[in-house]
Amino acid sequence: MISKRARFINFILRLLKVQQRLADYDTGMKFLARDRKNGPARPGRWFKKHTQINEHSIDGHKIYEIEPNQGASRHHIFYLHGGGYAFQIVLVHWATIKKLIKAAGASVTVPLYPLAPEHDWSQSYPVVMQAYEKAAAKYGAQNITVMGDSAGGGFSLGLTQMLRDQGKPLPGKVILLSPWLDATASDPSQQELEQHDVLLSVQGARTAGQFWAGEGNDPSAFPVSPLFASIDNLPPIALFCGSHDLLYADALRLKDKAKKHRADIALYVGEKMQHVWMLLPIREAKLAREQIIAFITR
Template identity: 80%
Template sequence: MISKRARFINFILRLLKVQQRLADYDTGMKFLARDRKHGPARPGRWFRKHSRVSEYSIDKHKVYEIEPKEGSGKNHIFYLHGGAYAFNIVFVHWAMIKKLIKATGASATVPLYPLAPEHDWSQSYPVVMQAYERAVAKYGAENITIMGDSAGGGYSLGLTQMLRDQGKPMPGNVILLSPWLDATVCDPMQPELEKHDVLLSIQGARTAGQFWAGEGKDAAVFPVSPLFADIDNLPPVAIFAGSHDLLYADALRLKEKADAQSLSLTFHIGEQMQHVWMLQPIREAKLAQAQILAFIQGEQA
């Protein structure tokens, strides 16, 4: 049985009709305009007090580098935030990054990558690739965990596959949180999953996926939909997925591919959990976060 707080958050989100609002194109574009007006969230006071925060830009897109002032370890987290490839980083992402740094002493790179619909994947990936290569030069590829939630989870897998294809240094491991791996949103499980999901809708996700693919381009190709590319010769992967998440279907399909291709994959299911539940202030998230930390540190996840 899920916690009372998790049920309460789900109740509020359903009451606010978030899923229906994001499914409607005009309403979704209003949300997007509001997001652009507010801009991306910045690292908060804790980061300024307990770490050294530096910034640099790649093609006018900001990248944050964060190093703890004390107890800095060998681990480095390369975090790609979620938001349907269209919305800016928000405070819950920074809260998660803070928890990871506090618990592991890791440093972190957080690219504010080019967003859709102003940009598509072909304009965004080169920025993130440059940020990753800079992190490799500074921290060593073997020490890096590429990690992301939702669209950032899809981005994390796609980036790792691209590194493999281009013969570039691979990260030590990859963590995918409620990853969006198929931008076409055409899995036969998803109409039923949509009934339980309080955030995501099939129509809203398809619209965002087409934005990411580019006008008139096919969304069912790599890296827009990294699920459709080979997953051989990748570093160890951990997936965290909720059974009441529209994108649960993507996680299951990746696990099936991993089983067939002998990819080292650890699969964590949050029963009755919603999209990106591991970032929420709930009891279930604390367990997931402990498992995430263990995986980063090379322990049994």
């Protein structure tokens, strides 16, 4: 049985009709305009007190490098935030990153990568690749966990596949949180999953996927949809998703692909959990974080 707080959050999101608003093109663009006006969330007071924050830019896009002042470990997290490849990093991302630093003693790199629809994958991947290579040179690729939620989860898998294809040093581990792996939202089961999801819709995903692919480009192509690329010779992957998430279909297809190719992918399913539930202030997310920390530090 899911917690009372999780049920309450789901109730509020459904009451606010978030899914329907994001699915409508005009309303979604209004949300996006407001997001651009507000700007990205920044690391809060805790970070300023307990970590060293270093900022630099790649092609005009900010990259945060954060190191704990005390209890630092060898672990480094390369975190790619979600938001349909279009929305900026928000406070819940920073809250999650804070908890990971506290629990694992990890240093963290957070690229604020170029966003759609102003940019597409071809402009965003080079920025993130440069940020990763800098982190790998500083911390050692084997000590890095590439991690992301939703679109950031898709980006995390696509980045790791691209590193492999280019013969570059791979991270030691990969963590995917409700990852968006198929930008076409073409799985038949997603029509039913859409009835349970309070955030995502098939139409909204397809619109955002085309933005990320770029005008006139195929959203099923790699790396826009990393699900359809090879998963051979990748580092161990921990995959978290909820059974009431539109992207549960992507997670199941990736796990099925892993079985066929004998890839090292562990799937953790939150029963009746929504999209990116592991970032929320609920009991179920605390358990997920414990599993995430165990995976990073093992």
